[in-house]
Amino acid sequence: MNFFNRKLALATLVLGGVVMGNAQEAQGNQQLFSEFLEHSGNEFRTATGKPGEHYWQNETDYKIEAILDDKAHTITGKLTLEYTNNSPQTLDFIWMHLEQNRFTENSRGNLTTPIGGNRYNGDVDGGYTITNLEAKVKRSTSSKHIITDTRMQVFFDEPIPADGGKATISMDFTYKIPVKGMDRMGRLETKNGTIYALAQWYPRAAVLDDIEGWNIEPYLGAGEFYLDYGDYEFKITAPYNHIVVASGALQNEKDVLSATMRDRMEKAENSDETVYIVKPEELDDMSLRAKQSGTLTWNFKMENTRDVAFASSKAFIWDAAKINLPSGKKAVAQSVYPIESDGQEAWTRSTEYTKHSIENNSEMWYEYPYPVAVNVAADIGGMEYPGLSFCSWKSTSAGLWGVTDHEFGHNWFPMIVGTNERRYAWMDEGFNTFINYYSTMKFNNGEYPARLNQTRNSVSWYTSPSREGIDTYPDAVNLRNLGMIAYAKPAQGLLMLREYILGPERFDNAFKSYIKTWAYKHPQPRDFFNHMENVAGENLAWFFKGWFYGTGNIDLAVNSVRPYQGNYVISISNEGDIPMPVKMLVTFDDNTTQLIELPVEIWQRENSWNYMLNTDKKVSKVELDPNKILPDVNFSNDSWPVSQYQN
Structure with a gap:
């Protein structure tokens, strides 16, 4: 049935009348409303979405001295890392990231890049040369290390003690600065000289956490970074006529x-x-x-x-x-x-x-x-x-x-908020896209357009057979889907939470609490879900499971509006995979309006619901989601009479 015929059929049903009552049997949403989130806490992460009594993370403090050679286009440096092991176990080794090794001919990232290339193209004539490596714990010193692609395992002769034990790792390093650095770093030739953009420019310690152990995913492309916190002092020696700008405060x-x-x-x-x-x-x-x-x-x-x-x-x-x-x-x-x-x-x-x-x-x-x-x-x-x-x-x-x-x-x-970008791109890209929406609206009173709320512009993707879920691993995702599953869809999910489900006051209270609670720490998706539920005071399992896991869609419908005993019965249904609270704007024949809000729990048992509207006015129109916050995938059933709504 084509789009026009479906609209005509719905209009005919409305004009012909619909049998009163919740007679339409439809599959309910018990699975979505049942316990989905792992609320059981432990000593490291609590059921309330806060760090536990014995939460830990390791500390990485760096001192680096580097020389930029603008003739050979190289960086040569010396690094000293003081590593503090706050975990409850001794460590015989640590892992480090060598991301400049991505720019070699036989790197995993290069070998997994399509022949036609993609955004994550990079040079292949670079890579680290590591020398003079020393790994010290107390009085013991080791030089043993194994380099595998973009990772290096550094061994100790004596384990780093648990609960605050320290090690010092030092090394010299050098590499050629790529021109094309996978759209993350590199060189640009301009009229007045080369611009060097230096990132992932020194060996960096990998994260050991209570969830995955060592996070040692190789650097391929789409997956970004996951790092511990610490203090940095770094010196950059450059030609006298260069301006050097950097993270942190200039000391001299x-x-x-x-x-x-x-x-x-x-x-x-x-x-x-x-x-x-x-x-x-x-x-x-x-x-x-x-x-x-x-x-x-x-x-x-x-x-x-x-x-x-x-x-x-x-x-x-x-x-x-x-x-x-x-x-x-x-x-x-x-x-x-x-x-x-x-x-x-x-x-x-x-x-x-x-x-x-x-x-x-x-x-x-x-x-x-x-x-x-x-x-x-x-x-x-x-x-x-x-x-x-x-x-x-x-x-x-x-x-x-x-x-x-x-x-x-x-x-x-x-x-x-130190999330794991390499595994959960949506927890940084999506959250950031969400806050960008409000920043853009405020800049110069809306000088530039903020379009995140135009969710229905994305419906063609939401209904595409090739769509993927937000939870898809970034390095495995189809790059044509990355913009939606890492950026737009999670951001639209937060927009729905704030503007449609919880309201700004409850959402802001919970979201700001999440940021403050996990500042300079390593939250997991479960921590975010639990924290938002506990602070907002709302069971959101149905939403988190439906929106952040899988590829289901939203489709709320007005089926009929029928006079009944001097009032009106408005029949609505959930035709999609994800239930939603209902917001209906009723317009009367005198052009006055009434906003009706129904809780999401109406869909717990069935996918149809009848609402009794007590009024002595004549209803002329009913419209779902009047502010069009929801990316509802079917425009044709959002209002009554059907012929009055055109999108």
Whole structure:
């Protein structure tokens, strides 16, 4: 039956009348309403979605010294990692990630990339050379290690003690910086020099947790990162004419910035308007530099972070402005970009965008904890690291706003709330896409469109036979589905929770509590589900199971509206796989309206329901979900009379 004939058939049923009562037997939703979430807590993670009494996570503190060679395009460095084992077991070894090994001809990531390529293309002439490795526990020293693709197992002669035992791992490393770094890092040639965007640039410790043990998934492409927290001190030695920006606070301004640049930065730190540190017309003015030859070493520190990144170039225009935080503290928004990206329709507004994104999310959800927020123009579509983002040097206007807000939104998910991106992309991409919606609505009173609430634009995907579930492993997902299952669908799920199911007050209370509770920790999906239920005071198993697991859809329907004993009976049904509370807007013949809300529990036993509307007015129209929050997959049955609703 085609779309028109189905509408005609429904209209005929309405005009002919429908038998009164819940006579239509349909399969109920007992399975969705039955206990789905694993509420049973333990000493590590509680049933309320909070860390348990004996919750633990390990700590990784780094000291790194690196040299950027702009002739050979290499990084050469020395790393010292102090590893604290807070787990209840001794450790004979630790695992580390060597993500630069992805850029080799025989890497797993390269060998699993289709011939035609995809977003995650990368060079194949790179990879780490690791030397002088030492792993120390107390007085014992070991150099034993095994490198397998993008992972390295480092062994100890004496185990790291449990419950706070420490080890020190040191090594030298070098690699060639790729041009194409899988849209996450790399090199960009510009008119005035090369822009180096450096991320995944040092060997990083893998996470040991109470759920998976060692999280040792190889770095393939779509799966991102999962890291422990610690303090970082890192020094970058670059050519004298380069500007280096990085995660964390610069420690030696007097050594690397001229007096003019320091004065301008001080002005920017106290200004709500953008202030140039290096103006577009000053790119060739070496008198601004602290030295006129050789190299400069830039020293940065960042505390309680899961990672750091940096960028370096002689081609950077550099500007900055103050970030105002709710507590009264200040941070600094900065942008660096080439002359090709200059202009009011382009990167000249980058710092304005960065400032708003950080301020809005701090006010609405949780205060930004880092001293800087740096936006770097690079040949990267958009990629986030703590306190620093890489965005496309070609982005302009709404596109630049969108990518800037998205990448800095990631400071909340997964930088503050340290989820496992490599396994659960939706817990960072989806959550971030959700908060981006509200940030965009607030920016300049809606200067740019916020479209997350236009959920029905995605119906063609929701009904596609090739769709996949949100819970699909990122590296295994069909890349054509990644945008929906990692970004849009989980974000629309949170939108439904806030705007349709719980309401803003209850949702915000629970969501902010989740962020605060799991800040700088490692929540699992179960922790999020449990925490939202417990703080919001609502059994949401039917929604979490239906929306986040599997490929079921929403389809609520108005079947008939019939006079009965001086009132009206409105017959509705759940034609989809996922039940929903019902919001009906009834319009009367005098153009007044009444909003009727029915709880989700009407669908516990059957998929049909009759509602008695007590009124002495004549009903002229009934419309489900009047604000169109739900991605209902069937437009034709959402209102009565059917012919009055056209989508």
